[in-house]
Amino acid sequence: MSELIKKLSECVEFGKVDKNSPFPPQMKGQDGAFELTEQALKEGIDSQAILEEALVPAMDRVGKKFSENKIFVPQMLMSAKAMGAAMVVLKPYFMSGDIKTKGTFIIGTVFGDLHDIGKNLVAMMIEGSGWSVIDLGVDVSSDKFVETIKENPGAVVGLSALLTTTMVNMEEVTQAIKDASPETKVTIGGAPVNDDFCKKIGADNYSPDPQGVVEWLNKLAS
Amino acid sequence: MKYNKLVIDKPEDLMFGIAPNPVKTRRGLEIGGGAVYAELNFTLPTMSINKDTLTRVNQHYKEIAEGALERALHLNSKGVVLEFETLLEMTQTPSIGIELVKIMNEVCEKYYQQHGLASEIRLTPNDLREFERPALQRTSSLLEPMMELFEEGMLAGGDLLSIESTGGKEVSDEALMMCDIKGLMFALAVLGVRDMQFIWKKISALANKHNKIAAGDSACGFANTAMVLAEKKYIPTVFAALVRVISVVRSIVAVEEGAIGPEKDCGYEGPFLKAITGIPISMEGKTAACAHFSPIGNIAFACTDLWSNESVQNIKLLSGMAPTAYLEQLEYDVRLSNEALRMGKTHSQILQQLLVNSDVYTDPQALILAPENVIKISKSLIKGDTYIANAKNGALTALDIIEEAYNSGQLKLSDMETTYLPILRVDLESIPDDESQFVEMMLPMLDQSKFILAEYGL
Numbered sequence A: 001m002s003e004l005i006k007k008l009s010e011c012v013e014f015g016k017v018d019k020n021s022p023f024p025p026q027m028k029g030q031d032g033a034f035e036l037t038e039q040a041l042k043e044g045i046d047s048q049a050i051l052e053e054a055l056v057p058a059m060d061r062v063g064k065k066f067s068e069n070k071i072f073v074p075q076m077l078m079s080a081k082a083m084g085a086a087m088v089v090l091k092p093y094f095m096s097g098d099i100k101t102k103g104t105f106i107i108g109t110v111f112g113d114l115h116d117i118g119k120n121l122v123a124m125m126i127e128g129s130g131w132s133v134i135d136l137g138v139d140v141s142s143d144k145f146v147e148t149i150k151e152n153p154g155a156v157v158g159l160s161a162l163l164t165t166t167m168v169n170m171e172e173v174t175q176a177i178k179d180a181s182p183e184t185k186v187t188i189g190g191a192p193v194n195d196d197f198c199k200k201i202g203a204d205n206y207s208p209d210p211q212g213v214v215e216w217l218n219k220l221a222s
Numbered sequence B: 001m002k003y004n005k006l007v008i009d010k011p012e013d014l015m016f017g018i019a020p021n022p023v024k025t026r027r028g029l030e031i032g033g034g035a036v037y038a039e040l041n042f043t044l045p046t047m048s049i050n051k052d053t054l055t056r057v058n059q060h061y062k063e064i065a066e067g068a069l070e071r072a073l074h075l076n077s078k079g080v081v082l083e084f085e086t087l088l089e090m091t092q093t094p095s096i097g098i099e100l101v102k103i104m105n106e107v108c109e110k111y112y113q114q115h116g117l118a119s120e121i122r123l124t125p126n127d128l129r130e131f132e133r134p135a136l137q138r139t140s141s142l143l144e145p146m147m148e149l150f151e152e153g154m155l156a157g158g159d160l161l162s163i164e165s166t167g168g169k170e171v172s173d174e175a176l177m178m179c180d181i182k183g184l185m186f187a188l189a190v191l192g193v194r195d196m197q198f199i200w201k202k203i204s205a206l207a208n209k210h211n212k213i214a215a216g217d218s219a220c221g222f223a224n225t226a227m228v229l230a231e232k233k234y235i236p237t238v239f240a241a242l243v244r245v246i247s248v249v250r251s252i253v254a255v256e257e258g259a260i261g262p263e264k265d266c267g268y269e270g271p272f273l274k275a276i277t278g279i280p281i282s283m284e285g286k287t288a289a290c291a292h293f294s295p296i297g298n299i300a301f302a303c304t305d306l307w308s309n310e311s312v313q314n315i316k317l318l319s320g321m322a323p324t325a326y327l328e329q330l331e332y333d334v335r336l337s338n339e340a341l342r343m344g345k346t347h348s349q350i351l352q353q354l355l356v357n358s359d360v361y362t363d364p365q366a367l368i369l370a371p372e373n374v375i376k377i378s379k380s381l382i383k384g385d386t387y388i389a390n391a392k393n394g395a396l397t398a399l400d401i402i403e404e405a406y407n408s409g410q411l412k413l414s415d416m417e418t419t420y421l422p423i424l425r426v427d428l429e430s431i432p433d434d435e436s437q438f439v440e441m442m443l444p445m446l447d448q449s450k451f452i453l454a455e456y457g458l
């Protein structure tokens, strides 16, 4: 692995967004993910390699550290921001098809429910593992999910709900998705739901945490 | 801030079951008048609320109230508060919520008339305004159904009025995840305070009009959320402890606007409010593990006047329905404290000491709830001239207490936690006391598409 790729990977792992960002203190004044991605492209490193060898492995390490309680969410968010800065530079390569993501993941909190802290974490981890994520926000209707799937054929869908009175809406959403596009895979999560409920409503996967769903998605993609 | 003197200024006077300004209710509960009562919270099991299920919804709440009060009677309870925290549909369509209050009030009245068991309903409509983003805190049409539920619900028998209002949450959600104490200060001491002034003027006016009790408003979406996140190891516990202290200046506004307690259960700023204003409070700890975990299971009881379980679904357990089972657990907890109160000051102080000592050094969030620390921090919380200054002073005193306990070896903190101590101090110290200066400092750092200043009178 080139020195540059290694450095870029570290920037993402430790949340160094760009040269001006004060975080983390020990990397103050150094180039960040933004500059190093530009430099890598300039040096002719393949854009797909930048994603797969620098960014994704870095987020993978971050995810592991987080699941082992070795870092807090703010550090993870800074890493996500650093990855985001690199993605801005890489965007044209995604558009042109030079870089292929693992797939598209559509996520939202089902209608009637406004809880989104957990959903946001899940979205961030999935993005970090090399998927492109469409976050529909909270209080999302069945129609909105179905419409977004139509615009993104082949996408996998994630539903979140935190209330016992809205988890039932997952059934309606899942049904609507399966009716409109039977092959679309649906994964669910949120404090009140479990595996049994997942089976009952005809969803394809339940994960109690972001790590679980990332593993499931990566199996799907491979 | 209106308060510049503590009503309770000695730790030994901060005691469960006793508040300087107790609250008397219609059926004769005297909250803070020498005994602790159970406050039962409950919610629906997995189901949707629509016109096809309404009969079943109504049945659930009737069954919950019947089951709880029958058990309370059997256990010789001195009185019970039933908290009815509404779900979205019950506020959106106020007639649903009002009907549920009516149903439960009939049960309360029956047990009162037939058996002399006193109970009251705390009515807590959910804050619908958070369904609009950016929120229209003052001009939203959603205020209408909320206020209708308050007014008609209190007439239907919901005597204690509460809410977990959400002013400032647009900013605090992200600030919590980023451990951004300045962002939280902005959310709570600027936006939160201003929204509390707005909404509690309305609630107090309605309560006065109908001779009902404006009770209080907890910073659930802020301090409780911080605790739940810290318990999951998502954010540092030292940060969550400071969020709780800062939330005091926001929640106290309800009292400034006319609320008289009991303060709501799930914010944990209650002990500070009790010390500063003398109102009775509700708290939740080990008996709320059905709803969320916490590091303050015992210490939360130390100076409470109502003892709550936060929320449990109406599902069947081996013993019976879950709310009935939780009523029993709460009842045994309060029976113990009431026996200590009956035996006199020495005994209640011993019980309090046990409750405090068993938790105090296990987590910074527990540490700051020890009565002597509550008094120390409360003194700082009233020292300054502005809400911001007070919140900052309170948080800095809490930080001193945490660092002292850590340095003396009593409180163990991981390196991950201690890294945050100096950062939090520097951030707090950088906050100006003056509101307009602080707003000016914060605006460039915040995503201004997320909130509307005018909706906060700014």
Ligand code: B12
Pocket (backbone or CB within 6 Å): A112, A113, A114, A115, A116, A117, A118, A119, A121, A122, A158, A159, A160, A161, A162, A163, A164, A165, A187, A188, A189, A190, A191, A192, A206, A207, A208, A209, A210, A213, B043, B044, B085, B086, B087, B088, B124, B125, B126, B127, B130, B164, B173, B220, B221, B222, B224, B225, B228, B229, B291, B292, B310, B311, B312
């Ligand atoms: C924070 C919180 C709030 C905040 C939400 C802030 C926000 N922006 O999300 C506020 C204050 C706004 C709020 C409001 C309400 N809340 Co609330 N809230 C909570 C609380 C304390 C924590 C939730 C949380 O954020 N946890 C931390 C995150 C990280 O965990 P998580 O969401 O579980 O997510 C993880 C996993 O579940 C999973 N996951 C999540 N989504 C997905 C999706 C996929 C696809 C996958 C694979 C995995 C996955 O991964 C995440 C990361 O590990 C819970 C208590 C609890 N026990 O959960 C109550 C709780 C859920 N709320 C409750 C209630 C009642 C309400 C209100 C109705 C209160 C009221 N009367 O106003 C309103 C409802 C508003 C609405 N319509 O949605 C009740 C629910 C009771 C019930 N009947 O189900 C709870 C259980 C508290 C209680 N009373 O006991 N709440």
